[in-house]
Amino acid sequence: MQHKSIIEFGIIGLGRFGFALAKTLADAGKEVLVIDNNESKIKQIRNITENAFVVGPLDKETLEDAGIQNCQTVIVCIGEKIDVSILTTLNVISMGVPRVIAKAISYEQGMVLEKIGAEVIYPESDMAIRLADRLISSSILDSIELTGDIAIAELKLTSKLADQTVVQANLRKKYNLNIIALEHDGKTTTDITPDIELRVNDKIVVVGKRVNIKKFEEFLTGIR
Structure with a gap:
């Protein structure tokens, strides 16, 4: 071995x-x-x-x-x-x-x-607490770089995905991102099932290429 x-x-x-x-x-x-x-x-x-x-x-x-x-x-x-x-x-x-x-x-x-x-x-807790003073307009609340092009990031959801389920949002196909945690009303889950509904101001933790995280952020903020 x-x-x-x-x-x-x-x-x-x-x-x-x-x-x-x-x-x-x-x-x-x-x-x-x-x-x-x-x-x-x-x-x-x-x-x-x-x-x-x-x-x-x-x-x-x-x-x-x-x-x-x-x-x-x-x-x-x-x-x-x-x-x-x-x-x-x-x-x-x-x-x-x-x-x-x-x-x-x-x-x-x-x-x-x-x-x-x-x-x-801290993928299953509120990473935003540690970065509250750095939150200005970005949807990315916190991130950690794993390598030059792969990162883990926490983002706040906007009305762009309001009331869609995980399967409808289809982040894996659209942005090649995997959701690894979701926070709603202060409660965090890592059991991400296809039927979970996404709400405005929910926080999700995703892992994927930095460029894809950036594209997803731009979508959330209405830039694209």
């Missing part, structure tokens, strides 16, 4: 967030290594990338065996299991990976992850 060649991205954890991230990066032609302890999820992702492995405990030895240390950027997508998230992130950082991004589901978890040297993203 050992991989010695340099791989652009490593993704640990295949929840909805990790899966959408892996798919978007692979669709953009990036080399992605993925590990998870769920065999069925790994089988599913192997349609997208061959570098997908089932692992048991996420200790240093297992991570090295999978080849995580050969990745330029590793995204730890295990937010829900806080202890596993922090220990895994620490292991990846100690292996000398140049850039480590970790998903957090609380501010406290994010603080710990930042202290051990990770970049932190």
Whole structure:
């Protein structure tokens, strides 16, 4: 299972967030290594990338065996299991990976992850709080760049998509963007089903090429 060649991205954890991230990066032609302890999820992702492995405990030895240390950027997508998230992130950082991004589901978890040297993203909470003073007219509330052309961004929905369902909005086909979280009335969900209705001022978190995020933003703001 050992991989010695340099791989652009490593993704640990295949929840909805990790899966959408892996798919978007692979669709953009990036080399992605993925590990998870769920065999069925790994089988599913192997349609997208061959570098997908089932692992048991996420200790240093297992991570090295999978080849995580050969990745330029590793995204730890295990937010829900806080202890596993922090220990895994620490292991990846100690292996000398140049850039480590970790998903957090609380501010406290994010603080710990930042202290051990990770970049932190909060895909399932209100990222806008941290950037309130920078919100002027842009629909993009917050974003994190994964590589030169791939990013994760949170946007506020306008009347352009009011009362449409996720399947009607069809962002995947129109903009090649994957929705990974949606906030409505202060409640956030990552269970994005086709029949969810989009409302004005809802916030969505999408992953995709920066140019496509920009096109979607221009659509929302009426520029195009």
